[in-house]
Amino acid sequence: MPKEPARYIQCYQVKIGDNEWVHIPGCWAATQDPACCTCDISGSELERAQQARREAEAYIEKLHDRAHERTERLNQMFQTNKKIHAEMRKLEQILAKQTA
Numbered sequence: 013m014p015k016e017p018a019r020y021i022q023c024y025q026v027k028i029g030d031n032e033w034v035h036i037p038g039c040w041a042a043t044q045d046p047a048c049c050t051c052d053i054s055g056s057e058l059e060r061a062q063q064a065r066r067e068a069e070a071y072i073e074k075l076h077d078r079a080h081e082r083t084e085r086l087n088q089m090f091q092t093n094k095k096i097h098a099e100m101r102k103l104e105q106i107l108a109k110q111t112a
């Protein structure tokens with residue numbers, strides 16, 4: 013006789029006193045914090061949200077890499093400009109001596 017698949021148990025509250033309730037976790041997230049319960053979120057919806065988050069994080073990482081590359085290029089251009097200005101000052105001094 014084939015076994016019936018285990019039923020998914022959702023989180024629920026049990027009243028244990030006049031004003032006391034206990035949270036019985038049915039999902040893994042709720043074992044850490046009842047506020048993080050994912051029982052009402054369907055699996056595919058949660059997976060889509062997690063996939064979208066991974067894609068967004070990868071995109072942010074890519075943007076960080078691009079920003080880093082551009083900062084590097086900017087620093088290189090700044091150093092090159094500094095050398096060019098130093099060379100121009102030298103040439104201006106030589107020219108000033110020749111025309112004096």
Ligand SMILES: [Zn+2]
Pocket residue numbers: 022023037038039040042048049050051052
């Ligand atoms: Zn739950």
